[in-house]
Amino acid sequence: MSPQAKEKREKALLFKRFAVGYFFYGERPVRDVVEGYSDYISEIYFPWPGLLSARQLPGRDIAAMRSQLIRDLEYFRSCGIGLDLLFNATCYGESSCSDEQVNGIYGALRELEVRGILPEVVTTTSPFIAKIIRDKYPHIELRASVNMRLASTLAMEYLSDYFDSYYICRDIQRDLGTLKRFSEWSREHGKKLCMLANSGCLRNCPWQTFHETLLAHDFPRACRGCLKADVPPVLCVKMYRERRFGEFLRATWIRPEDLHLYAPYVETIKLSTRDAKSPWTILKAYTEQSYSGNVFDFIDPGFSQMSREYWLDNSAFPPDWAESGTAGLCAGNCTHCGKCEQVLEKVLKHTTPSFSVSGGTITVGGR
Numbered sequence: 001m002s003p004q005a006k007e008k009r010e011k012a013l014l015f016k017r018f019a020v021g022y023f024f025y026g027e028r029p030v031r032d033v034v035e036g037y038s039d040y041i042s043e044i045y046f047p048w049p050g051l052l053s054a055r056q057l058p059g060r061d062i063a064a065m066r067s068q069l070i071r072d073l074e075y076f077r078s079c080g081i082g083l084d085l086l087f088n089a090t091c092y093g094e095s096s097c098s099d100e101q102v103n104g105i106y107g108a109l110r111e112l113e114v115r116g117i118l119p120e121v122v123t124t125t126s127p128f129i130a131k132i133i134r135d136k137y138p139h140i141e142l143r144a145s146v147n148m149r150l151a152s153t154l155a156m157e158y159l160s161d162y163f164d165s166y167y168i169c170r171d172i173q174r175d176l177g178t179l180k181r182f183s184e185w186s187r188e189h190g191k192k193l194c195m196l197a198n199s200g201c202l203r204n205c206p207w208q209t210f211h212e213t214l215l216a217h218d219f220p221r222a223c224r225g226c227l228k229a230d231v232p233p234v235l236c237v238k239m240y241r242e243r244r245f246g247e248f249l250r251a252t253w254i255r256p257e258d259l260h261l262y263a264p265y266v267e268t269i270k271l272s273t274r275d276a277k278s279p280w281t282i283l284k285a286y287t288e289q290s291y292s293g294n295v296f297d298f299i300d301p302g303f304s305q306m307s308r309e310y311w312l313d314n315s316a317f318p319p320d321w322a323e324s325g326t327a328g329l330c331a332g333n334c335t336h337c338g339k340c341e342q343v344l345e346k347v348l349k350h351t352t353p354s355f356s357v358s359g360g361t362i363t364v365g366g367r
Contacts, residue, residue, distance in 0.1 A: 021274035022046035045084040084121035088145040090212035165192035170252035174328035183265035194268040200299035207235035258322035272300035
């Protein structure tokens with residue numbers, strides 16, 4: 001196969017495959033970001049202001065936020081882009097199965113229906129929410145959130161009465177053999193498999209439930225208490241500040257250059273863009289399947305805005321990063337064998353010319 005034919009085939013794999021997050025605030029309006037990539041975007045996923053989702057929304061003018069959202073959703077629908085409504089909080093507290101919860105969800109769906117923009121998909125962490133939506137809107141596709149951490153086909157089987165599609169657990173998605181097995185199960189059972197490609201979360205992160213609970217409520221206020229007690233609200237920030245960059249190589253994100261290896265096994269490729277500093281950079285990297293800059297620019301959470309002192313050079317990774325097993329197989333139960341550190345020596349960069357890394361140890365200015 002010629003290089004041109006290979007490139008054409010790989011790009012065709014990604015046509016109308018990406019789910020992109022809606023954001024209310026940014027350097028550029030969300031419409032402008034999406035417009036240039038409409039051939040690649042299959043869905044826009046969005047929260048409903050006033051109801052809990054995985055992240056508490058900024059701003060207090062709920063009516064204004066809903067008006068803005070509705071206008072943009074009408075535009076996306078006119079462009080042939082599907083809509084995915086999020087009820088994916090990890091914690092709903094005492095309202096988890098309440099009449100208030102039911103009324104709020106039905107109210108949101110009714111308003112969207114009246115506007116002619118009833119979503120094609122609802123993504124949730126809650127079997128309760130899935131069931132009440134199934135009862136009244138049986139044609140809506142119900143998708144199990146990535147926050148459910150579905151790490152076995154048995155888990156998907158348990159949920160099969162409630163959900164039509166699933167996000168595979170990030171902790172196992174890098175392993176191509178495992179992804180293939182999940183994909184085969186999904187197709188055999190009439191389900192769809194999806195993946196989140198640019199998650200910056202550490203693999204098997206024990207902070208994840210704690211972090212997601214904070215996000216679902218008042219993260220800034222909760223963080224103040226964490227800082228007072230000297231407890232990091234997120235583990236990845238601690239790893240970055242301690243210069244433990246090998247942990248980010250063992251994480252869950254997929255390199256844009258390797259996406260064509262994973263795409264055949266999933267129906268939808270989600271990109272985390274809602275809180276990203278530069279969502280257009282993320283879209284560009286994954287649609288072009290190439291990025292020559294900092295890995296922290298296209299993963300979320302990323303640290304490119306925290307500090308430019310250290311960065312991971314995406315162009316310096318070995319070409320067999322995904323297929324060799326270093327990315328996918330090793331990190332599940334890491335024994336610190338040194339393979340990631342060998343890669344780290346190639347990809348970790350520093351602003352100081354005399355910077356070096358050997359065996360995971362960082363030396364700056366000869367010290």
